[in-house]
Amino acid sequence: MEHTSAFSLPNSGHNRDAEASKMGMWLFLFTELLLFGGLFIVYMVYRSLNPESFLLASFELDVAMGTFNTIVLLVSSMTIAMSITAIQTGDAKKSIFLLYTTLGLAIVFLIVKYFEWSAKIHHGLFPGFEVYDGLPPGESLFFFLYFFMTGLHALHIIIGGIIISVVIYRTKKGLVTKEKYTLTENAGLYWHLVDLIWIYLFPLFYLIH
Amino acid sequence: MTSTALNLNYLQAKKGIFSWIFSVDHKRIGLLYLYSLITFFLVGATLGVLMRLELLNPGKDLFEAQTYNQIFTMHGVIMIFLFIIPSIPAVFGNFFLPIMLGTDDVSFPRLNLLSWWIYIIGAIMALSTLLFGDGPADTGWTFYVPYSVKTGTNVTMSVLAAFVLGFSSILTGLNFIVTIHRLKTPGMTFLKMPLFAWALYATSWIQLLATPVIGITLLMIVAERVFGVGLFDPSIGGDPILYQHLFWIYSHPAVYIMALPAFGIISELLPTFSNRTIFGYKAIAFSSLAIAFVGYFVWGHHMFTSGMSGLARIIYSIMTFLVAIPTAIKVFNWVATLYKGSIDVQPPLLYGLGFIFQFMIGGLSGLVLGALATDIHLHDTYFVVGHFHYVMFGGTGFAFFGALHYWYPKIWGRMYNKLVANIAFFILFIGFNLLYFPMMIAGLMGMPRRYYDYLPEFHLPNMISTYGSWVLAIGLLLMLGNLIAGFRRKHEKIARNPWGTGITLEWQTLSPPPVANFDRMPVLPKDGPYDYDHKPEIKE
Numbered sequence: 001m002e003h004t005s006a007f008s009l010p011n012s013g014h015n016r017d018a019e020a021s022k023m024g025m026w027l028f029l030f031t032e033l034l035l036f037g038g039l040f041i042v043y044m045v046y047r048s049l050n051p052e053s054f055l056l057a058s059f060e061l062d063v064a065m066g067t068f069n070t071i072v073l074l075v076s077s078m079t080i081a082m083s084i085t086a087i088q089t090g091d092a093k094k095s096i097f098l099l100y101t102t103l104g105l106a107i108v109f110l111i112v113k114y115f116e117w118s119a120k121i122h123h124g125l126f127p128g129f130e131v132y133d134g135l136p137p138g139e140s141l142f143f144f145l146y147f148f149m150t151g152l153h154a155l156h157i158i159i160g161g162i163i164i165s166v167v168i169y170r171t172k173k174g175l176v177t178k179e180k181y182t183l184t185e186n187a188g189l190y191w192h193l194v195d196l197i198w199i200y201l202f203p204l205f206y207l208i209h
Numbered sequence: 210m211t212s213t214a215l216n217l218n219y220l221q222a223k224k225g226i227f228s229w230i231f232s233v234d235h236k237r238i239g240l241l242y243l244y245s246l247i248t249f250f251l252v253g254a255t256l257g258v259l260m261r262l263e264l265l266n267p268g269k270d271l272f273e274a275q276t277y278n279q280i281f282t283m284h285g286v287i288m289i290f291l292f293i294i295p296s297i298p299a300v301f302g303n304f305f306l307p308i309m310l311g312t313d314d315v316s317f318p319r320l321n322l323l324s325w326w327i328y329i330i331g332a333i334m335a336l337s338t339l340l341f342g343d344g345p346a347d348t349g350w351t352f353y354v355p356y357s358v359k360t361g362t363n364v365t366m367s368v369l370a371a372f373v374l375g376f377s378s379i380l381t382g383l384n385f386i387v388t389i390h391r392l393k394t395p396g397m398t399f400l401k402m403p404l405f406a407w408a409l410y411a412t413s414w415i416q417l418l419a420t421p422v423i424g425i426t427l428l429m430i431v432a433e434r435v436f437g438v439g440l441f442d443p444s445i446g447g448d449p450i451l452y453q454h455l456f457w458i459y460s461h462p463a464v465y466i467m468a469l470p471a472f473g474i475i476s477e478l479l480p481t482f483s484n485r486t487i488f489g490y491k492a493i494a495f496s497s498l499a500i501a502f503v504g505y506f507v508w509g510h511h512m513f514t515s516g517m518s519g520l521a522r523i524i525y526s527i528m529t530f531l532v533a534i535p536t537a538i539k540v541f542n543w544v545a546t547l548y549k550g551s552i553d554v555q556p557p558l559l560y561g562l563g564f565i566f567q568f569m570i571g572g573l574s575g576l577v578l579g580a581l582a583t584d585i586h587l588h589d590t591y592f593v594v595g596h597f598h599y600v601m602f603g604g605t606g607f608a609f610f611g612a613l614h615y616w617y618p619k620i621w622g623r624m625y626n627k628l629v630a631n632i633a634f635f636i637l638f639i640g641f642n643l644l645y646f647p648m649m650i651a652g653l654m655g656m657p658r659r660y661y662d663y664l665p666e667f668h669l670p671n672m673i674s675t676y677g678s679w680v681l682a683i684g685l686l687l688m689l690g691n692l693i694a695g696f697r698r699k700h701e702k703i704a705r706n707p708w709g710t711g712i713t714l715e716w717q718t719l720s721p722p723p724v725a726n727f728d729r730m731p732v733l734p735k736d737g738p739y740d741y742d743h744k745p746e747i748k749e
């Protein structure tokens with residue numbers, strides 16, 4: 001009769017394991033870095049092959065808008081870090097408020113990006129337009145990489161926004177608490193990565209002269 | 210006895226198709242992978258046999274050149290992305306890693322299920338090119354530019370399929386790394402882990418760190434095809450060599466994604482069937498990491514004839530030769546394990562020995578290709594085709610079959626007919642060598658790869674090779690038929706440790722295991738995982 005109670009292992013894969021979740025997130029971030037890494041290599045190679053055209057093309061970008069967006073993202077990184085501290089101290093309300101702020105800043109970033117992109121497209125600097133097709137190969141490559149890399153980055157911002165919304169929802173439901181805030185932490189890690197990639201994209205496209 | 214009655218095993222616990230395709234049980238997910246992999250393997254093998262049939266005689270026999278190009282591309286895409294990259298980790302890694310670590314699941318069970326679904330979606334995308342669009346890709350599985358951006362066939366879909374499949378691979382790797390770090394049973398340290406777990410650990414890191422690079426590269430091909438912006442197309446300023454670099458930055462480490470888990474399998478088979486501890490545990494464990502590490506820096510050896518500076522070529526060649534060192538360390542240790550062991554020649558061991566023999570031919574022919582002077586002669590000949598089939602099929606494929614025979618009684622609680630399994634092995638072994646060894650000779654004679662036709666002087670090796678493909682096909686069918694027939698042998702009761710000499714933790718639980726993997730606390734051997742002097746006694 002001693003077999004009636006089923007044996008259970010101490011170290012189950014179904015246990016809640018905050019360390020494991022965070023480790024998983026870090027590993028995922030490595031893959032993100034390498035995803036962009038491939039693009040950085042391409043950028044580097046073509047910049048070294050066409051230094052003048054890349055320089056000429058980069059003057060087309062709006063440094064003011066880029067700088068503004070950089071500040072927006074840096075501040076959003078700070079607000080999400082603060083929201084983690086808030087939930088650690090048990091202040092769910094403050095945490096939610098700070099998450100909303102982060103989400104708002106993400107939307108501001110995307111709006112600015114929208115105006116930047118549409119200005120370029122308006123000038124015909126997108127594949128398929130006459131102006132673009134008339135550009136020397138180096139310049140057209142610069143613009144294409146600009147759209148590709150900032151586009152992929154914007155996609156990450158959107159995904160990050162969705163993740164933050166999930167965190168807000170779950171915090172409101174009381175599923176994220178002082179004892180159990182790995183979700184917020186992982187969202188923060190992801191958001192910092194998105195921020196970090198922008199920190200590299202910004203000088204590569206806007207600033208190097 | 211009572212415990213078997215009360216603990217339903219994982220196969221019986223729930224019924225119905227949904228209890229399988231939405232299961233988060235690592236054992237069921239492993240089997241989902243197994244059944245899908247075997248299906249795709251049979252499709253790929255059929256395409257291979259068709260190619261050999263076309264090449265039986267010089268001239269056009271069955272297909273147009275274009276059809277042949279599409280068939281060898283499809284064969285490559287299926288075998289690489291749908292079979293051999295997931296193969297051992299996704300099936301046996303999923304099933305046995307948690308059990309060998311003494312835990313009940315991987316760290317992220319739901320992510321594990323997601324990885325299988327992503328795999329299936331990728332597979333459907335890859336196979337959809339057969340039916341939709343302008344026909345399957347005709348570029349070869351490498352999708353080399355500029356041809357892949359110019360051809361009218363459905364490269365876009367094939368490339369996107371490979372991109373999606375990459376995610377599945379990444380998720381599996383991520384899951385295994387965290388599982389190994391977090392879920393080892395109390396008392397098990399890294400240096401007390403079974404060698405299969407070590408091999409999976411090294412493999413997982415490669416999956417994680419190399420796959421994203423191919424992902425973004427493949428997306429760039431799609432972008433190039435859609436927008437025509439000159440990323441890789443030399444006629445509008447792109448650099449096709451850059452594509453080759455990016456492609457092989459992933460695809461060479463991917464070779465070790467395919468090979469390392471197979472090394473892990475062999476390291477499990479040999480102690481069990483020699484009834485003694487593995488020789489050089491640490492050497493084998495660390496050589497996996499060494500291969501994974503050095504393997505990152507050798508991709509250039511695929512491009513010796515593509516245009517690279519002499520210095521770069523020499524460096525890549527030296528690095529390539531360096532990989533041979535940890536690989537040879539493994540082979541020597543395996544052979545030393547057999548020395549003075551009490552060898553029990555069971556079907557799984559035959560596959561293990563077949564692996565060692567064939568992998569050595571594959572590995573050593575790799576050095577011939579890694580040497581600069583010989584590579585100029587052999588590049589893009591059938592020698593290369595023979596070489597990688599010896600490594601991939603003669604190596605990993607045979608290890609996969611070996612693992613299937615080794616863990617069969619544990620997975621299904623049944624036993625196949627061992628005599629038939631032995632016969633099937635010898636047919637496979639003879640067929641394999643008949644099929645691929647003549648390819649190396651044809652390659653040395655100068656026969657280029659990837660043509661549907663050849664000059665009459667290459668007739669003899671091609672003829673032998675095609676005959677070999679028939680023998681191999683018969684062997685495969687016999688082997689699979691025997692395994693399937695084994696399911697019906699319900700009368701036998703399979704013991705916990707059916708081979709009698711298994712020492713890793715999966716042999717301490719029931720066959721098949723209960724849903725929670727163990728019905729009592731697993732006991733570790735005293736000094737490391739292969740300590741046959743203090744082998745825990747296993748009561749039924």
